[in-house]
Amino acid sequence: MSDQQRILDEITQSEYKFGFSTDIEMDMAPVGLNEDIIRFISEKKEEPDFILEWRLKAFRHWQKLKEPHWGNFKFTPVDYQALSYYAAPKKRPQLTDMDQVDPELRKTFEKLGISLAEQKRLSGVAVDAVFDSVSVATTFKKQLREAGVIFCSMSEAIREHPDLVKKYLGSVVPYSDNFFASLNSAVFSDGSFAYVPKGVRCPMELSTYFRINAENTGQFERTLIVAEEGAYVSYLEGCTAPMRDENQLHAAVVEIVALDRAEVKYSTVQNWFPGDKEGRGGVFNFVTKRGLCAGHHSRISWTQVETGSAITWKYPSVVLKGDYSHGEFYSVAVTNNHQQADTGTKMQHIGKHTRSRIVSKGISAGQSNNSYRGLVRVAKNALNARNYTQCDSLLVGDRCGAHTFPYIEVKNKTAQVEHEATTSKIGEDQIFYCNQRGIGPEEAVSLIVNGYCREVLNQLPMEFAVEAQKLLSVSLEGSVG
Amino acid sequence: MSMLVIKDLHASIEEREILKGISLTVNPGEVHAIMGPNGSGKSTLASVLAGRDSYEVTQGSVTLDGKDLLEMAPEDRAREGVFLAFQYPVEIPGVSTTNFLKTAVNEKRKAQGEDQLDAVAFMKMMKEKMNLVKIDQSLLSRSLNEGFSGGEKKRNEIFQMAMLDPKLAIMDETDSGLDIDALRLVSNGVNKLRASHNAFIVITHYQRLLEYIVPDFVHVMYNGRLVKAGGKELALELEEKGYDWIKEDADMVAQ
Numbered sequence: 002m003s004d005q006q007r008i009l010d011e012i013t014q015s016e017y018k019f020g021f022s023t024d025i026e027m028d029m030a031p032v033g034l035n036e037d038i039i040r041f042i043s044e045k046k047e048e049p050d051f052i053l054e055w056r057l058k059a060f061r062h063w064q065k066l067k068e069p070h071w072g073n074f075k076f077t078p079v080d081y082q083a084l085s086y087y088a089a090p091k092k093r094p095q096l097t098d099m100d101q102v103d104p105e106l107r108k109t110f111e112k113l114g115i116s117l118a119e120q121k122r123l124s125g126v127a128v129d130a131v132f133d134s135v136s137v138a139t140t141f142k143k144q145l146r147e148a149g150v151i152f153c154s155m156s157e158a159i160r161e162h163p164d165l166v167k168k169y170l171g172s173v174v175p176y177s178d179n180f181f182a183s184l185n186s187a188v189f190s191d192g193s194f195a196y197v198p199k200g201v202r203c204p205m206e207l208s209t210y211f212r213i214n215a216e217n218t219g220q221f222e223r224t225l226i227v228a229e230e231g232a233y234v235s236y237l238e239g240c241t242a243p244m245r246d247e248n249q250l251h252a253a254v255v256e257i258v259a260l261d262r263a264e265v266k267y268s269t270v271q272n273w274f275p276g277d278k279e280g281r282g283g284v285f286n287f288v289t290k291r292g293l294c295a296g297h298h299s300r301i302s303w304t305q306v307e308t309g310s311a312i313t314w315k316y317p318s319v320v321l322k323g324d325y326s327h328g329e330f331y332s333v334a335v336t337n338n339h340q341q342a343d344t345g346t347k348m349q350h351i352g353k354h355t356r357s358r359i360v361s362k363g364i365s366a367g368q369s370n371n372s373y374r375g376l377v378r379v380a381k382n383a384l385n386a387r388n389y390t391q392c393d394s395l396l397v398g399d400r401c402g403a404h405t406f407p408y409i410e411v412k413n414k415t416a417q418v419e420h421e422a423t424t425s426k427i428g429e430d431q432i433f434y435c436n437q438r439g440i441g442p443e444e445a446v447s448l449i450v451n452g453y454c455r456e457v458l459n460q461l462p463m464e465f466a467v468e469a470q471k472l473l474s475v476s477l478e479g480s481v482g
Numbered sequence: 483m484s485m486l487v488i489k490d491l492h493a494s495i496e497e498r499e500i501l502k503g504i505s506l507t508v509n510p511g512e513v514h515a516i517m518g519p520n521g522s523g524k525s526t527l528a529s530v531l532a533g534r535d536s537y538e539v540t541q542g543s544v545t546l547d548g549k550d551l552l553e554m555a556p557e558d559r560a561r562e563g564v565f566l567a568f569q570y571p572v573e574i575p576g577v578s579t580t581n582f583l584k585t586a587v588n589e590k591r592k593a594q595g596e597d598q599l600d601a602v603a604f605m606k607m608m609k610e611k612m613n614l615v616k617i618d619q620s621l622l623s624r625s626l627n628e629g630f631s632g633g634e635k636k637r638n639e640i641f642q643m644a645m646l647d648p649k650l651a652i653m654d655e656t657d658s659g660l661d662i663d664a665l666r667l668v669s670n671g672v673n674k675l676r677a678s679h680n681a682f683i684v685i686t687h688y689q690r691l692l693e694y695i696v697p698d699f700v701h702v703m704y705n706g707r708l709v710k711a712g713g714k715e716l717a718l719e720l721e722e723k724g725y726d727w728i729k730e731d732a733d734m735v736a737q
Binding site for chain 1 (some may be wrong): 532533534535536555556557559560561565566568571572573574575576577581582583585586589590593625642646
């Protein structure tokens with residue numbers, strides 16, 4: 002076995018470093034899914050009727066749909082009746098400071114290195130901690146409120162700002178959008194809500210950490226971000242999940258609305274449990290993320306670093322409706338061991354002079370499969386639309402796969418659409434060159450991979466970029482020789 | 483004490499023997515030139531010393547300051563002070579020379595039990611060495627070797643050499659593909675790095691480079707063996723007469 006193969010095996014065999022489970026009393030919904038369960042969820046959350054009605058409509062629609070299996074990955078159909086659709090920490094305290102937080106919960110955060118105590122000290126970052134679907138602590142709220150920014154859990158938004166929720170919920174991803182979005186609409190547990198009023202530049206990065214932490218509980222986050230005319234907001238989301246044996250379903254929905262001249266940046270680091278090295282367990286991550294550039298000169302930018310989950314099915318998209326609007330998608334997707342990722346984006350050019358830019362960096366190691374799937378659609382009236390797509394794949398070892406599925410539909414002759422794609426391997430030559438300078442094989446791989454992803458990592462806020470770099474190294478640990 | 487001692491070194495690639503018994507001793511402060519026709523095994527020797535794993539050492543020994551070099555992984559050899567200036571420097575997209583060298587320098591320091599250099603100390607060191615080998619800052623912030631001209635790549639190698647301050651620097655056909663100006667720049671850099679504590683093995687096909695980097699010893703390699711040794715005048719003789727007479731002599735001996 003060559004050295005390269007050996008190191009490759011070492012890296013590919015590194016176990017998930019965030020595996021543990023916390024004991025907190027749960028308030029669980031009975032297993033199964035029917036209209037009564039949906040009523041139970043809605044009642045638990047003390048929701049107004051319009052939300053319940055919406056959930057039920059979504060559920061009725063969902064029942065007519067079939068679980069999609071068109072992605073470039075295989076999975077055993079999920080038994081939706083075997084899942085529980087609601088779990089909340091039993092006591093939901095109204096917190097004013099950290100001492101009131103459940104010590105078990107705090108320990109969990111500390112293990113993850115994202116302790117709220119630390120976060121609170123971090124200046125400029127507001128943390129809305131989502132723990133098993135229900136927010137238990139929110140910080141920096143006051144400062145945000147002074148700026149006129151609303152940043153709270155979705156449940157709270159439904160209670161406190163029903164008009165805004167009514168106006169925008171489902172306006173970008175309707176309940177009928179797709180199988181998983183319909184399911185989410187029917188049973189969504191919680192999530193984040195951000196609203197930045199006209200002309201306001203959000204004074205800090207908004208950051209949320211998600212965790213899954215209950216046996217057999219699906220996680221159905223629902224996030225809605227609205228930027229009014231001329232507003233700006235940067236939203237960060239990151240997660241790690243505890244180790245477990247059974248597959249977990251995660252079907253989140255994120256909607257973004259940007260009005261005239263508004264700008265929204267959405268960054269994610271996703272590190273759900275990917276399964277063990279034999280491919281057992283791991284999160285099924287079926288996510289619908291979409292932004293609507295509703296106004297002219299609006300901008301929406303998605304940046305994602307995807308390293309976790311057994312299966313990732315995710316296409317953060319932008320609907321470029323406003324004239325001169327701008328959509329961006331920057332992605333690093335790492336798959337290792339038996340992970341499968343089918344991810345990419347959709348850029349729908351509808352308005353005139355709309356632009357989009359796609360930079361996708363796939364990294365496959367172990368026996369994993371990594372697919373880029375992207376759609377660029379230019380509608381009939383989208384005069385002078387421009388798209389640039391760059392889609393690179395990096396292979397680590399010779400047992401993994403990289404696939405690219407670009408779809409381009411152009412209905413206006415003035416459109417300019419560019420697509421560039423490359424596939425490369427981390428070469429023995431590159432590693433030897435690093436070795437010869439005193440850089441060991443693992444460090445070399447990490448260096449090469451981070452170099453390869455630099456364009457995407459540069460899009461992340463500084464402290465997040467550092468975290469993401471570490472995560473990339475950890476994800477590929479042992480994988481090259 | 484001798485720095486590098488190579489004894490009866492045999493090495494093959496895919497069952498084919500390339501090095502057929504090389505013996506060479508290099509002392510601190512010396513510059514050895516290894517010349518020879520194409521395919522004689524010069525670059526193989528460089529690769530074997532640096533530890534490229536596509537070659538298998540079948541016989542012989544190599545020690546550096548008494549330590550068994552062949553037992554060490556390539557990165558450990560580098561940390562012990564072996565530097566190879568590559569004939570074809572490798573491109574690493576997205577990684578700047580600065581960042582690359584920061585990692586390399588600190589890995590070496592770590593191995594030697596020294597503290598990591600902070601950003602300020604590192605930049606100071608960079609400035610100093612940039613000045614020494616006359617390399618431009620702008621080159622160092624670009625992706626390592628990506629889109630570099632032949633001359634830029636070689637100068638970058640010499641710059642890296644300056645930063646890592648090796649005991650033993652092996653230059654594998656560093657002159658290939660260089661025009662006369664680039665050759666002069668590269669050679670000047672090397673000459674400034676020559677010191678009593680380090681040694682150079684300069685592998686080249688042509689005598690031209692040796693006009694600038696004047697060797698203490700010249701060895702001629704042919705068919706996997708060092709068949710002739712002499713002073714710097716041997717290089718001139720080779721330039722004049724070509725390699726054929728060496729080949730004939732060596733072939734006669736082999737028969």
